[in-house]
Amino acid sequence: MAITLKIEGMHCGGCVSSVEKAARSIDGVDNVTVSLDKGELTADAQAGKLDQLVAAIEDSGFDVVSRRTD
Template sequence: MTVSIKIEGMHCNGCANSVEKAAKAVDGVSNVRVSIEANELTADLAKPELVDALKGAIEASGFDVVGIGN
């Protein structure tokens, strides 16, 4: 399952790296791609239930999740 998550607060490569690192730390999340221009993270999830864990990891790294889509 591929998910796209809109993120608020990313302003630089350091921000994108923090979000990417947090996402990759969640077991079952792979192929993480972060776009500062689109304020979006795209990732593959092993199971749909990982959306909440991924959202929590992003928010714990200091950024706001403002939308989740497929």
């Protein structure tokens, strides 16, 4: 399923790299793209991976403020 997460706290390319690394650390999460301009992460994830993905990003020091799945 396609996932879009709105993320607060990203201010630079290093932040983007941290969020990408956290997302890619979750098995079953692929095609990760992070936009600093939009403050969003988009990815494809297997069912049941959304909570793990959000936790990994928040553990990296960022706030996930909204979630959308398609």
